Structure formats: structure tokens, C-alpha cells
Amino acid sequence: MKKITSLKVVILLLFNLFINYSFSQTTNESAKRVAIPNPSILTLQNIQKAGIDLSCGPKFVNNNLHLELSYEELLLLDNNGISYNVLINDLTTYYKEKFANELPLAKAALKQEQQIAALKKASKTLSKKSSLIDNPAQHDECSEIDWAVPSNFKLGSMGGGFTLSEAYAELDLMRTLYPNLISVRTDASTTNRKTHGNSTGSTTWAGQPVYYVRISDNPDIDEPNEPETLITGAMHAREIVSVMNTFYFMWYILENYSTDPFIKNMVDNHEIYLIPISNPDGYRWNEVIAPGGGGLQRKNLRPGVADNGTTNSSNNVRGVDLNRNFNYYWGWDNSGSSPTTSSQTYRGPSAGSEPETKIVQEFIASHDIKVAVNHHGGLNSIITSSYNGSVSATDSGREDEYAKICHDLTQYNRYVYGSAPNTLYEANGDVNDWMLGGPNVTSGGQTSSGSGKDVLALTPENGDDFWPAISEISDLSSEHENEFNISNVFW
Numbered sequence: 001m002k003k004i005t006s007l008k009v010v011i012l013l014l015f016n017l018f019i020n021y022s023f024s025q026t027t028n029e030s031a032k033r034v035a036i037p038n039p040s041i042l043t044l045q046n047i048q049k050a051g052i053d054l055s056c057g058p059k060f061v062n063n064n065l066h067l068e069l070s071y072e073e074l075l076l077l078d079n080n081g082i083s084y085n086v087l088i089n090d091l092t093t094y095y096k097e098k099f100a101n102e103l104p105l106a107k108a109a110l111k112q113e114q115q116i117a118a119l120k121k122a123s124k125t126l127s128k129k130s131s132l133i134d135n136p137a138q139h140d141e142c143s144e145i146d147w148a149v150p151s152n153f154k155l156g157s158m159g160g161g162f163t164l165s166e167a168y169a170e171l172d173l174m175r176t177l178y179p180n181l182i183s184v185r186t187d188a189s190t191t192n193r194k195t196h197g198n199s200t201g202s203t204t205w206a207g208q209p210v211y212y213v214r215i216s217d218n219p220d221i222d223e224p225n226e227p228e229t230l231i232t233g234a235m236h237a238r239e240i241v242s243v244m245n246t247f248y249f250m251w252y253i254l255e256n257y258s259t260d261p262f263i264k265n266m267v268d269n270h271e272i273y274l275i276p277i278s279n280p281d282g283y284r285w286n287e288v289i290a291p292g293g294g295g296l297q298r299k300n301l302r303p304g305v306a307d308n309g310t311t312n313s314s315n316n317v318r319g320v321d322l323n324r325n326f327n328y329y330w331g332w333d334n335s336g337s338s339p340t341t342s343s344q345t346y347r348g349p350s351a352g353s354e355p356e357t358k359i360v361q362e363f364i365a366s367h368d369i370k371v372a373v374n375h376h377g378g379l380n381s382i383i384t385s386s387y388n389g390s391v392s393a394t395d396s397g398r399e400d401e402y403a404k405i406c407h408d409l410t411q412y413n414r415y416v417y418g419s420a421p422n423t424l425y426e427a428n429g430d431v432n433d434w435m436l437g438g439p440n441v442t443s444g445g446q447t448s449s450g451s452g453k454d455v456l457a458l459t460p461e462n463g464d465d466f467w468p469a470i471s472e473i474s475d476l477s478s479e480h481e482n483e484f485n486i487s488n489v490f491w
């Protein structure tokens, strides 16, 4: 009897141990915010070599590098002997609680701001901001403009960002309110490869179309004589400001067309194409794993890759990094792109393998885009090209144009700019290099091709958080209001 009791105790103890072990594993495997104290250049290079993206999302706070990393990425730091301090142990829970508190307050504050903006618009003042979000990476020799926040701009339910259906409802509302200035949302794919479902064009792995809209004076037709610009967002799904600033920009143009001669001139003589969400699968996955915001899915949802056998869990490691999947210099080395499927910079099994990549490529091929602004999130900067060996903004023969456009775009938001290898971080298979690049580059036995369309392409890295405080979304989105300076390129 005594023996049985002892056995029972041992079993109970083992059971408790198992429960505790399972619990601690679950806790440990959550995404974390970590700080790497005073990283040297060598440490930064080692972080990059480990396959962690230092363009989108890194934040410097008092010389410490803050990163939000998945369990798999933390293992990469561990395996490479890079030490870090954990600041937030479970980001999913952290964001859930934080955003639930912030959203109603931020919505009320935005409403108030819009009432003030309406008065300002009546008096036609364009004032400087009285206070600035403290961003150490930004330069400080100019001011930021306090743009009058558009009266239709709103916050979404996902950490202040729109869910996919909220974003599409906004596009539809824009068309309803301004049918003479914006097209209906349209499938961006021009080829029916029947990837999935019965879409007229190609779809994502999950069967979703990628949508674009056109803003112009005759929005339902492509006027052959008007220069064209493309603006994209959310190629990295978790970089929420890359979406919200696009909507802010669109509302600003639509609402001010009839009263601002500069905007009217731009819209009348120019076609602006927008693909606000170029990675809808990754974006929707963030809604699934964190409906209230804070989801950390970056890549697309290519199936069967790197989910550690936990396909149904809320992890964020599956898929391909679309901004490493473009054909130009794809996979020439491991600079900023990874052959490892679980890596956040996994470049895919072959160049241009992903349906979302193909859709953007088709879109560029079927238009005459002069300038492309591919929005991302993090680092308060504009990156003009990403791979050291590629035709880049510094050896393309278009240096003056890049310098001019970057100057104009950063005039009022204080972003630093330059090519990625010169600013911090290089990567191959990037969309900007492909858009700018020409055909058939051969080196070391490898050949690759850019779009051949000579598109002046660049990437603003907006803000320095994937998921900023909701109260900052409107302000951060407004930092790209002066993007209508892109039209200066043509005149």
C-alpha cells in the first residue's frame, strides 16, 4: 500500500513536471522583444549573417538595438553567440493587452484632431509640428509639417491598422465618394494561371487576388500620355504603417483635389497606381494569430514550408520573404537572404517562385511605371537599392534623380536615405533592384534579369516599429504626405 502511494506521488510529480515543462516551452517559444546592448559593427554584421533583417523593424534606443524576434530567430542569436536581454517575454499577450486599452483612446484623439484639421483647412494654414516623435535615426535640420489629417482617415480594429476586409471596404468607399478620381479595386494580375480558385487573374497560395486602384482624372482608363507611379504596401505583412500611410495619402489627395491646385495638377496629369496590400495571405494570417493587432507574420503563406510541424499553431515562420524572391540577383549569396525555410528572410525555392512576386512582375510589365514607392516599416529611412553587386542607385546613371526624389520625399519627415549597403544592410532578390534592373546580368556562372523597365524604385521604412502605439499611427502615416512630391520628377 505504501509502495502504491509512493508510486502515485512519483507519477504526480512527473505529471507536474511535464505540465510545467510544457508550459515553460510554450512561454519560451513566444515571440519576444529583446535588446542587444551597444552592438558593434561586427555584431550587426553577425546578426545580419544569421538571417535577421536589419532594414525592417530594428530600433535603436540609447545605443541598444531593440528587435522583435520569433523563437526561431532567437535560436539563431543563441547559436551565433550573440547575447541579448529579454525586454518583453510574450509579445502576443503584450500587444493584445496594450492595444485593447489604446484603441478607444486613440480613436477619440483622432476625431479631435480631425475637428481641428477641418478648421485649419478652412483657414488654409500649413503649420509645423509642435512636437515630434523622438526617432534617433532621423536627421534634425528641418521641420515636419503638421498636415491636416483627412476627415475620412480612420483607424482599423487590428492594433489601429485595418484588417484585410476593412482595407478593401475603404477602397470601395473611396470609389463611392470619389468615382471621378479613383477606379474600382481591380485584380492586379494580368495572367490567369489558375493558381487557385476561379479568379480571372492569378491568386495567392490561399486563393486571394492582389488588388490595385488607379487615382487620376479619368480613373477608369489608362491614359497613354500620362506618366505613371506605383505605390505598394505590406509586402512584409506585419509592417502596418506601410498600409495605413497609403490610405492616409489617398484620402488626402481625394479630399483636397478640388481646393489644392498642386494636387489637382498632379492628379490631372499623372496616374497613381496603388497596391496597398501586396501580401494579402500574410496580412490575413496576422488577423488570425492576433486579431487585435501585433501579429508578427512577415512572409507570404507558401504551404509546406518551415512551420516546424505546427501548421495550425500561431507561429510566424512559414512562407517566403517576398522582398527576397525577385529575380534580379536572386540568391547570388546569402547577403540578407536565406536558403533556410524557417528564416524570416527565406528567399524561396527559386527566383520569382511566389504568386505574389509574379503578380507584381506582371503589373510592372503591363504598365509604364516611372517611379515606384514600395513601403515598409522600421528605421525611418528611404532605401534606394539593396544589393551591393546590383545596378544600384549609386551606379545606375540615375544618381541625380535618386538624390532629387529622396531629398523631396524626406524634406518634411527627416528620414535618412541612401542605398542599403551604404546605410546599413544589403539584401539580394529585393523588389527595388528588380524594378530598376535590366536584362541578363551574368557573373560567376549565374544569370538573372531585372524588369528591364528602368523604374526609379525606392523603399521608405516608415517609423521604427512593426506595430507602433495606436496614437502614433496617424502621425507616422502623415510623414509620407509629401509623397506627392514624386510628381516633381516629371515636371
Ligand SMILES: [Zn+2]
Pocket: 056, 236, 239, 376, 377
Ligand atoms: Zn519590410
